[in-house]
Each structure stands twice: as C-alpha cells, then as structure tokens.
Amino acid sequence: MYIIEGQNISVRVGKSRILDVKEIGLEEGRVFSVIGPNGSGKSTLLRVMALLQNSDDGYVYFRGERVLPRDRIRVRRRMAVVFQEPLLLDATVEENIIMGLKIRGVDAATAKLRAGFWLERFKVAHLSGRWARALSGGEAQRVSLARAFALEPEVLFLDEPFANLDAPTREALLLELSDVLHSTGVTTFFVSHDFKEVAFLADKTMALMDGLPVQEAPPERILDHPSCEKLAKFVGIENIWPAKILEGRSETLIADINGLAVAVKKSGDLEDERNAGAGCRVKIALRGDKINLIPRDTHGSLDRGCRMDGRISQNCWSGRIKSIFHFGSTVRITVDCGIDVSTSVPVQFAHTFKKGENVEVRFSIDAPAVLVE
Amino acid sequence: MLDTVIDGLKKGLILLFSLDREVLGITLFTLKITGTATLISIAIALPLALLLALRDFPGKKFVISLANLGMGLPPTVVGLWVSLMLWRSGPLGMLRIMYTPAAMVIAQTVISTPIILALSTAALQQIDRKLRWQIMALGASPLQMLFLMLKEARYSLMAAVMAGFGGSISEVGASMMVGGNIQNYTRVLTTAIVLETSKGHFDVALALSFILMFLAYAATLWLTFIQQRRYRNVYY
Numbered sequence A: 001m002y003i004i005e006g007q008n009i010s011v012r013v014g015k016s017r018i019l020d021v022k023e024i025g026l027e028e029g030r031v032f033s034v035i036g037p038n039g040s041g042k043s044t045l046l047r048v049m050a051l052l053q054n055s056d057d058g059y060v061y062f063r064g065e066r067v068l069p070r071d072r073i074r075v076r077r078r079m080a081v082v083f084q085e086p087l088l089l090d091a092t093v094e095e096n097i098i099m100g101l102k103i104r105g106v107d108a109a110t111a112k113l114r115a116g117f118w119l120e121r122f123k124v125a126h127l128s129g130r131w132a133r134a135l136s137g138g139e140a141q142r143v144s145l146a147r148a149f150a151l152e153p154e155v156l157f158l159d160e161p162f163a164n165l166d167a168p169t170r171e172a173l174l175l176e177l178s179d180v181l182h183s184t185g186v187t188t189f190f191v192s193h194d195f196k197e198v199a200f201l202a203d204k205t206m207a208l209m210d211g212l213p214v215q216e217a218p219p220e221r222i223l224d225h226p227s228c229e230k231l232a233k234f235v236g237i238e239n240i241w242p243a244k245i246l247e248g249r250s251e252t253l254i255a256d257i258n259g260l261a262v263a264v265k266k267s268g269d270l271e272d273e274r275n276a277g278a279g280c281r282v283k284i285a286l287r288g289d290k291i292n293l294i295p296r297d298t299h300g301s302l303d304r305g306c307r308m309d310g311r312i313s314q315n316c317w318s319g320r321i322k323s324i325f326h327f328g329s330t331v332r333i334t335v336d337c338g339i340d341v342s343t344s345v346p347v348q349f350a351h352t353f354k355k356g357e358n359v360e361v362r363f364s365i366d367a368p369a370v371l372v373e
Numbered sequence B: 001m002l003d004t005v006i007d008g009l010k011k012g013l014i015l016l017f018s019l020d021r022e023v024l025g026i027t028l029f030t031l032k033i034t035g036t037a038t039l040i041s042i043a044i045a046l047p048l049a050l051l052l053a054l055r056d057f058p059g060k061k062f063v064i065s066l067a068n069l070g071m072g073l074p075p076t077v078v079g080l081w082v083s084l085m086l087w088r089s090g091p092l093g094m095l096r097i098m099y100t101p102a103a104m105v106i107a108q109t110v111i112s113t114p115i116i117l118a119l120s121t122a123a124l125q126q127i128d129r130k131l132r133w134q135i136m137a138l139g140a141s142p143l144q145m146l147f148l149m150l151k152e153a154r155y156s157l158m159a160a161v162m163a164g165f166g167g168s169i170s171e172v173g174a175s176m177m178v179g180g181n182i183q184n185y186t187r188v189l190t191t192a193i194v195l196e197t198s199k200g201h202f203d204v205a206l207a208l209s210f211i212l213m214f215l216a217y218a219a220t221l222w223l224t225f226i227q228q229r230r231y232r233n234v235y236y
Helices: A042-049 A069-076 A093-103 A108-121 A137-150 A167-184 A195-201 A219-224 A229-234 A271-275 A347-352 B002-017 B021-054 B060-070 B075-086 B101-125 B129-137 B142-152 B154-169 B173-179 B189-198 B202-233
Strands: A002-013 A016-027 A031-035 A057-062 A079-082 A155-159 A187-192 A204-209 A212-217 A239-247 A252-257 A260-265 A281-286 A292-295 A306-308 A314-327 A330-336 A340-346 A358-364 A369-371
Touching (some): A002 A042, A002 A187, A016 A042, A016 A187, A031 A042, A031 A219, A042 A187, A079 A137, A093 A137, A108 A137, A187 A195, A195 A219, A204 A229, A229 A281, A229 A369, A239 A340, A330 A347, B021 B060, B021 B101, B021 B142, B021 B189, B060 B101, B075 B101, B101 B154, B101 B173, B142 B154, B189 B202
Parallel strands (some): A031 A187
Antiparallel strands (some): A002 A057, A204 A212, A239 A281, A252 A260, A292 A358, A314 A358, A330 A340
16 A cells, blocks of 8 residues: 555646646655656646645545545644755754754654754754854755654655755765665655656656656666657667667567667567557667677778677677767767767777777667657 | 034933933833834734735735835825824714824824835745745644744844834824824824924924934844844854
C-alpha cells in the first residue's frame, strides 16, 4: 500500500490544463522523484500531493484514506516540505526550527532538543542564534532541511532544494541529504530538473512533460530508455536519429538510419516499442557514453557500410572524426558515419583521437532506445 | 524676523521645561485623541488588510485603490463630511457628539484608517507567496497562519501604524472643524498652534510645534530602534 497516493490529479489555469496525472503513489521508505523541464507541472504536482494546493479533479489519499478538506491540516502535520528557496521566517535559526515544532504541539524542551540535534546533523549548529535572513544560500538551505527533518515527517517533500546553490555546495548537500535519507528511511517525494540529482537520490522516477507523465521507472532506466524524444533530449541523450524499422518481430529489432543498419534489443517495458513493426518510422536514441570509439589503423576511404558481429550483440559502424571539442574534463567527439554520432571521452584519452582520423563506433544492442512518437 | 524666532525659541523651551500646565494638558489630550483614533484604525484596518492581502475576491483591486485614494484624503474634506454626518440634522446627529473629543476621534480615525489599511495591505502582499506555502506546510492552522504573517510583516506594519499616527497627529483641519478648538476640552497641539500664531504668540506656538515635532520624532525613533534591533546578530 502506498503511504500517499494521488488519483486523477488535474490542475487547470484558466482554460488550459497544466497537470493531468491519473495515478501516482509513494511506497513507504522509498525516494520517489518527479523530473521534468521548467513548466512541466512537477512543482504543482508536489504542492497538490503535499496538500498545499487544491486539485481541480481527483483526490489525494494518505495511508489509504482520502484526505478531506477538514483533514488537511492534520495530515500536513505528518509531512514536511523543503522548497527551492529556504523560506525561513524572520527570526533566528533556532526559532525557525522550533516554530514548526511549536505549531505541531511539541513541547518546548523537546523542540529545543530536536532543533539542536538536526542543526548539528546539517552542520549549522553554530548558527543557531543568528538571524535566519542573514545566512548564505547554502547555510539557509541546510537550516531549511534541518527544520523539515526536525518535524520527523512521515513523508518529506523536496521541491528542487539544490537549484539555487552553487555546484560545490550542491554536491556536498546532496551527499549529506542522501546519508540522512538512508539513515532515517523517510518516504520522500523529490522534484528536480537535474537528472544527476534524481539518479543519485531516487529509487523511482516519474518523468513529466507538459503536465503529463510520460514515463515512470527507475532513473537509470529512464536515462537508458526514455519513452519519447522530448524526454530523451531532456535527459541529455546526444544522439537521436530518425529511422525506419526493417525487422521488428524478434527480440532484436533492426532499423535503418539513413542507410546504416542498427540492431536494438527491445527493452520490453515500453508498449509502443514492442508494437513497432517493419516499416514503422521511429527515432533511435543513443547515449554518447554507451559508445566505444576505437581508432583504426587503416587510413582508407570512409566506410559508410555497417556490420554486426555474428552474435548480433554489438553494432559496429565506421566513420571519420568530424570535430573535437573540449568541455572541461571531457572531450566531445563527433564522428561522421554517414550520420553524425556524438560521444564524450575523458580528457586524458583525447590525445588518442585526431580530427579526420578513421575510427570505429561500437555500441551494444542494449544501448540504443527506440522512440515511437 | 530672526529675533522673533530666537525669542520664540527661548520662550518655547522655557514653557517646555517648566512643564506649563496648559501646554502639558494639550499635549496629553492630543496623545489621547490621536492614540485612540490610531488604535481604532488598527482594529479596522488590520483585519481588512489581511483579507485584501490573503484572499481573492471580485472588486479587490477596486477596494485597494479606494484605500490608496484614502491615503491622500485632505483633512478639511474629512472634517466637512464628518461635520455633515454629526451635525444636529445629520444622519448621526442624535449622538450629539459634534464639538466633542469623540467627534475628533472619529475624524482622525477616518484620516488614519486608509493610511494604515493601504500600507498594511502592501506590506502583507509583499510577503512571498511561497512563504505562505511553507507556513501551511509546517502545519499552521488559519489562526497560526495569520499570526505568523503579521509577525513576518511586523516592521512594515509598524511603519504603517506610525504613518497613520503621524497623519492624525499632524492634521488640523478636521480637528478644528469637528472639535471646535475649545479650550480645555477639544484643543489639540495643531489647533492650538493655529490659534496662538493667529494671536501673534509665536513663543507658545513654537513651544507647541517643538512638542509636536518631538512626538513625531519619538515615534519614528522608537520604530527605527525596533527595526534595527533585528540586525543585532547579523554578521556579514
């Protein structure tokens, strides 16, 4: 049974529907995340689930019981929310933590103890007497997290809590939060537009696009096999090619991408992909980090053909390096195989490749995803 | 001219520090009238400001625009309308409070209420909507929410109250029209200054003006101290 569940959640602004989620549920002790670009409705969904905003249709259920308007405050007191901004009250750090506990009827002594514990846990105990509005962004967000955990919620809602932080602070806080989430085992609803954060924290992810859920799966599954082109682009898949299915009946599907054959093992959990038959126009998505780039000794003419080894476990294309761009610790290499294939290699391997050289592009048949629009 | 001012200053200071009975009486009466009017204005304006800031309803913008308009109400216009209402033949004539302190309180309340209402509404509307979500998420009841919202806007609300108090204490037209400037009964600092100036008693007028300025300054100073106190633990 889900600890908190939403059925037919729908929110309209004027005449347009900005959120339409038929079913969403959080299993106890798990981290459930919602990912999507800005304006996809993920924060609205969080507010509806956290009972801070009404849904135009549908209901929220808490521990199997429908939350009626008269129950909202009572149920809210069993949950906690951390927003993108720390949203601390105009008071001292300690008063901020204690205020929430006071609202929930926790006695003063216990509140002070809990505040001290959680401020210590998030490494901001030394700031307890400071005015909350005078803290840095990272410190304030730590206080905000401490305030939420001090409430000992049954469900914790996190609405992009790291979005306003600089990279080192974000990384440090992400690690600490992960540690606290694992040690407390609190059920968490985590909203983010950063896939790295989601992949790091979440057990399961719902991808929202334009207010509609487009996929619900473990984050690594979404990253490997996104359900649509928009999601593939959003999670940063570098290669998306239009293709035509040549053979789609067996477990391994063969498609043609501008004259290049590609073998793709069906992922099995996407219905559209299962139903894609010969002649069907699709898109093939391939993450750059799934590609092995192998220098070729021969400097012959560009081989535009394609071949697969005997077991059809790997795709193998020939091509010539078209461009090399340095992005800090990685190097983006684009290979012309008749179609442009992009991949990234660590900067220490960059010297292996030179523009104009012939290379082999190899990737497993598990690596590409079929996007049926 | 300069001699008159210097002479007036001297006599004024003597009157001030010798605690002249009449001057003291007028000062205390002024504080009583304006203080009462301000308290009544707070009681009317704050709930209305909360309603305007936190609830959406048809005509809300119109009500806010009326409050904003009310901030600039000329006291003589207020005096005229309150006089018409309280005049023996007016709709509230049966109360028989024309030329009494009560009439002055009513007039000053009419002047300060829109000021406090408009400024308080603006102060409460400036609170981040997300902070309201956060307070709700903490589990606040509607009453706890109102308390925390008021607490959050407390410095701006104090400024609103001070502006209302300042508007009332410094007005002369309405107090003159509905109070009548009756000695030992409805005379306040502003009406006394007008009277003493018209009689050529610049020393008394100056003394009274100092007191008036001191009262306004004391209120501002108090507010500034409270506002600055919250930064006591701030380190940058």
